[in-house]
Amino acid sequence: xxxxxxxxxxxxxxxxxxxxxxxxxxxxxxxxxxxxxxxxxxxxxxxxxxxxxxxxxxxxxxxxxxxxxxxxxxxxxxxxxxxx
Numbered sequence: 275x276x277x278x279x280x281x282x283x284x285x286x287x288x289x290x291x292x293x294x295x296x297x298x299x300x301x302x303x304x305x306x307x308x309x310x311x312x313x314x315x316x317x318x319x320x321x322x323x324x325x326x327x328x329x330x331x332x333x334x335x336x337x338x339x340x341x342x343x344x345x346x347x348x349x350x351x352x353x354x355x356x357x358x
Contacts, residue, residue: 275345276307281352287322297345304330305339307349327354 279292298310312320322328331350332341343349 276343277348279348279350281350283353284322284328284351288319297343302343303339304332304337304341304343304349307343308339323351325353328352329354 276295276297277292278295280288280290285291298307301307301310308323312323329352330337330339330341331352332343332347334348334350
């Protein structure tokens with residue numbers, strides 16, 4: 275089971291803050307997980323999760339879209355963070 279967590283603008287746009295998701299068959303990387311979520315949930319999810327500046331962390335460590343996934347991972351999605 276994956277624990278998916280959505281932060282800030284991503285949470286607001288998708289209307290969800292977290293969920294548990296069984297690791298889909300054949301999904302071994304972040305990019306594949308995003309493709310799976312978009313295929314299952316539609317255009318709004320594509321707009322948010324396919325944004326070029328989306329940040330992703332696995333188990334609280336920043337990763338790129340090619341990062342490996344394993345059952346039990348926590349995957350967090352969030353927009354770029356700015357300081358001020």
